[in-house]
Amino acid sequence: MTQEALIPRMKRIDKSNNRLKIPFLSILFIVLALFMIIGSTFIGVDIKHYFLPRGAFFNNALTKEDYIFTFYIIPQIPILMFVCSTLGKKLATISVVLYLFLGFFMFPLFALGGGITYFSEYGCGYLLAYLPAVVIVTSFLNKKYSFLYMFLAVLCGVLIIHFGGIVYMSLIALLKHEGANFIFSWIEAQSGLKIFYDIISSFILVLIGKYINVFVRFLLD
Numbered sequence: 001m002t003q004e005a006l007i008p009r010m011k012r013i014d015k016s017n018n019r020l021k022i023p024f025l026s027i028l029f030i031v032l033a034l035f036m037i038i039g040s041t042f043i044g045v046d047i048k049h050y051f052l053p054r055g056a057f058f059n060n061a062l063t064k065e066d067y068i069f070t071f072y073i074i075p076q077i078p079i080l081m082f083v084c085s086t087l088g089k090k091l092a093t094i095s096v097v098l099y100l101f102l103g104f105f106m107f108p109l110f111a112l113g114g115g116i117t118y119f120s121e122y123g124c125g126y127l128l129a130y131l132p133a134v135v136i137v138t139s140f141l142n143k144k145y146s147f148l149y150m151f152l153a154v155l156c157g158v159l160i161i162h163f164g165g166i167v168y169m170s171l172i173a174l175l176k177h178e179g180a181n182f183i184f185s186w187i188e189a190q191s192g193l194k195i196f197y198d199i200i201s202s203f204i205l206v207l208i209g210k211y212i213n214v215f216v217r218f219l220l221d
Helices: 003-041 054-058 076-105 116-120 124-128 130-143 147-175 180-190 193-220
Strands: 045-050 068-073
Touching: 003 076, 003 193, 068 193, 076 116, 076 124, 076 130, 076 147, 076 193, 116 124, 124 130, 124 147, 130 147, 147 180, 147 193
Parallel strands: none
Antiparallel strands: 045 068
16 A cells, blocks of 8 residues: 555544544543532632721721621632633533533532522522523633633623523512512622622633633643
8 A cells, every 4th residue: 555545544543533532631621610610609708808998987996807898709600700711612611501400400519409499599590691601701702812801701701690690580589579678688698799709700710711721722632
């Protein structure tokens, strides 16, 4: 057999070898992302920073602790943004779909459990909004990993999740005949300042994920 006849065969073998490697690494990254999303559900973080209390404007006697503001946050949304920035649209979307499928139909992966009945929970809308958020975030990041596009990706992603959560919660509350006070207090507790902290935390993780994404793409190519 001539050397020319061997060249196409060699190329086909190399191409088939690449196909064998990519699915394994893709599955590995999806599993890692899945564990990160699940784990972040049950991890709480206290964010502390200095701020100017209201009493400082009225000459009240204040201590050092009065100038420290503490906010408790569950970092699942920032972790979701991190997954988007590191894995890209395809793998990040598969990770989120798998997370939702397992949580709704197989295992209690969500904060308050799981199963079909979870659709009646007030916070279910946040989870359902993960999927469109991932699509929008990765669409921005696929265009360019600049500060502007990363900020727009994070801003749109976080707002989509919170908007979806608020709308869904309001509908469930109305179906259960809850009053306006309950709805507004629930929105303040679950969104409110959390939107601000989600945006900042997500942007930091997306910035880190930008450099990890280069390594991930190198392994998958």
